[in-house]
Structure formats: structure tokens, C-alpha cells
Amino acid sequence: MLPILSVQNLSIALPQGGEREFAVSHISFDIERGQTVCLLGESGSGKSIIANAIMGLLPAGMKAAEGQIVLQGQDLLHASALRLRALRGPVMSMVFQEPMTALNPVMRCGAQIDEMLAQHLDMARAQRRQMILDIMARVRLPDPERIYAAYPHQLSGGQRQRIGVAMALILKPALLICDEPTTAVDVTTQAEILKLIQELQTEHHTAVLFITHDFGVVAEIADEVVVVRQGHMVELGSKQQVLTVPARPYTRMLLNAVPVLGGGKRPPVTARSAVPHPLLEAQNMGKIYASGFLPRHRRVVHAVRNVSLQVRPGETVGIVGESGSGKSTLARCMARLIDPSHGDVLAQGRSVVQHQGRALSPFRRMVQVIFQDPYRSLNPRRTVGASIIEGPCNFGVSQAQAWAHAEALMELVQLSPAALHRYPHEFSGGQRQRISIARALACQPKVLIADEAVSALDVSVQAQILQLLNQVQQQLDLGMVFITHDLRVASQICDHVLVMHQGEVVESGAVEQVFSAPQHAYTRSLLAAAPGRDFAFLRSE
16 A cells, blocks of 8 residues: 655755755655654754645745655645645645744634635535634634634634644645644643544544654654654654664754653752842732623633742742643733733832833843744844844944844854844744844843743753753843743743643642642643653653
8 A cells, every 4th residue: 555645765955055955865754544753853954844845835945856755646746836736735734833924914713714615615604614613622722703703813822823733634634744733832732632633543544744842742643753863864763663762872862852740950049039029020910801892792801810929030930831821921911011900010129010111121121031932023024133132232232242242142042153144034943942042131131031932942952942041040140930831841940830720820839849749630630631651651661
């Protein structure tokens, strides 16, 4: 029986002046019906290029130099644009890494999914609408009727990603390509998405190419694993073989970089905590959103309910919880990016909740944010160097000094200083996140608020960034609020952790206490949903 997808000796050339001659070189693998092949490798190794080549979505200036891609007997590299358009959706579909850039910002979410159904199905509009509502419910989107009519910017990052998953699954394709589809979602939603993909495979024998840096996900769903490095395939084998007896040092390095749940060994910060006031403090913080003008149509959402937390020098406070639980809203209130509905924000003991405009300038320099979506937070029309030096220059630093500091920061986040002259679209997702971290550090803040700052990074770079944040924190006595859905990362970097559910803190305490002996049923459900329990078992063998 022929495989659903066969990639043979694929090489894709980069434009002249690129980092290397080929984005990928001599890549070969097959995917059978009902099989899941996981594609692993560091940021910039060519994983997404392979996926885009299969879908016929290579950017201008890149093309296949040799090899072939065959989908159900059809040669994709020589297929016409019209033929590829007919195949996308019913035969092959893709979940993209960054949902905010994959979705049209001026179209309602339901209309974006319906656009594909109308293109490929001869079905009444009411029937298509019901199909969309059904798939939204299956990917655990709350209130599908509301989200059907919502725009992407009105949803959380995890909800936007679930829209992308729903769009890819709705036509039940023979080949599903997933480019980091669970990067931006919490562990419970991640478990549901993985379960949904496995159900689709069982029902329709779908072949899945799954790009991920999460070894827990690999342990959960993979049949075969392909490991790539700088465009070259370095290892191909079964999940059991790659996770237990990897043949190459590179694979072993990736495995060793995976954080272990409960394995953090952070030094105590009690001595540093003996300062008169916390660096940053939220007191009974609340945020209410209301919609509708008429009383009978008015809808009130308590995004955050009476949350209090303190961040002291050298201390990292983690916030974990499902998508939509209020984590990012709380962070934005604390950073004064949005106004809280009630409660107070204190910076070194002084309230800043009433400050506006120029009065907030010292606070802006003191508290910097690393946002979840690096592509959305970087200006696509400015070089990354211009984005990094913008903050320091606004606070009176000369351009020459700011540029020299930017070059040093690029080296700290494992990027070439020469890359300062490039634009955001010229980097991979993981590289863009490192640039965002460098930009946040450029103002030399006292508090960092990291909103899923390492969620888009592969495990080796993630380990480097966590080590970098720890080093910077020790050198500068930085306080940090660390928002994450990855419980392993939280246990590695946090001193204290708050567990949020539907806007409220349901459990808090020292990270070892919360993760080893959770008191609340919701915390226990988060820990139980973390993928890769098999991976922990395999690695202990």
C-alpha cells in the first residue's frame, strides 16, 4: 500500500545571501494512513519550510531544488496553483504556528471557516453554520455562538489557536499538518486537541505530520520521529527508539534540555525578600468587561476577580491556568496596559493605578512585558534593531549607546548582532520570540512580565532562555511574573505559583508545594492533563 505522503530527497534552496545555501537538504520520510510522524528540531532548522513546501506555500524566492513530494500519488511540486487550491482543505490541511497572523483580522471567526466550506462543499448556509458550531464545540471553544461572531482580536491566544485547529479539521483531510498547534494553548486544551486529532485518525485513518518542540507531545502521539538540524535530517526512527536510545548526540542534547516537572532547583530568595516594599504588587485586582447597551442584552464578564500578588527582587511568581482564565488580563492590569475595574497596583509601595500619560513614564521603564505573540508585538515595517532601541531612546539613551546595548542583547539571546538590520518576517517564530525578550531587557527594567515568553521556543533554546532569564534576574535582582501553560517550565523557573480558573486564584503557594501536593481539584486536573507521562517513564528507564 502506498503511503499517504512521501517526501523523497527534498532540497529547498534559500535566496542568495541567506544563512545557508539550502533551507532543507535531502529530506526523506513517508507517512502511512493513520500514522503520526513528529518532526523535531531547533528553531530555524527547516521544519516549517518542509510543511509549507508540502502545502505549496513556500515564500517568494524559495523553491525546491530537487526531490519530490507525493500526496496520494499526486506530485505536489509540479501541481498547478488551481490544483493545489482544490487539495487544500479536503485532502490536506494545516494548522499554523501563529494564529493571529494566520487568521484574517477583519473577518469574523465563523465567516473564515465558512469561507472554506463554501469553496469546497455544495451545502446550504444553515448546514454549514451548524458544522462550524459543532467543530467549535469539539475543540472546546466556550460559547460557540459568541465566538462564531467574534473577531480574532476579541479572543485569547489559546482560543485563536483552537479556531485554527477547527478550520483544519472540519473537512476531515487525508493529511493533517500541524505546525506547533498546541504551543499557545493550556495543558487541558492541549490534551483535548491531541485527543481530537487521534479520534480523527481512528475514524478516517488520517495521516498526521506533527511539528513540535514538546517531547511530552511526542511521547503522547508519535509513531515515527524525524529529527532535523540546520536543514539536515540527523535521525529517523520509532518513538521508542528516539526517546530511549537516540543515535545522535544532537538528539540526546534535545532530550536533556527538557525540563522535568518538579525538577526546578532555584536558590531561595528569602534574603532578598527583606526589602521595605515589593517591586510590584496587585491588591484585590479585578477587571470586568461589559457588552451591550440595552439591559436585557447586557453581558458582564469578570475576567479577573479580586487577585492579589507580590513580586520582590529576585523572585519569580508564576501564573498558570487554562486559556481564558484571566492570566494575561491580570498581567496587563499589573503592567497598566489596561485599567483595572477595581483594586490597586503598587510599584515599590506607591500606587500607580490612577497615573496616566507622562505620569506613567517611570513605571513604563521599570516594568517591561514580553508578549505571547512575537510577530504581532514587533512592527513588521521596522528592522528588529529599530524596535529594540526604540524604548531606551524614548527614555533619553543616545542611539549609539542603545545600539551597542542591542548588539550585546542579541548575543545574549543567541542571535547574531548583524540580524539587527533584518525585519521580523525574516526570522523563525522562535527567533522572533528571542528578539522580543531582547527588546524587553533593553530598557533595563526592574520587573519583567513574561506572557508565555518561551511557549514558541524549542526545548534547547527554551533552556537557554530560562537560564538567561535566571542569570539576568540574579545580576539585576529582577522581579518576574511568569505566565505559562507549561507546568514543567513553571516548576523550573518559579518560586511561587498562582493557579487561576475563571478569573479567580483557586490555589497558591510555593511551587514545590502546589505541584507535589495540590489541594484544589482544578490544580490536580491540570497536572493530570500534562502530556508526556509516558515520556517521564521512558526517560527514567
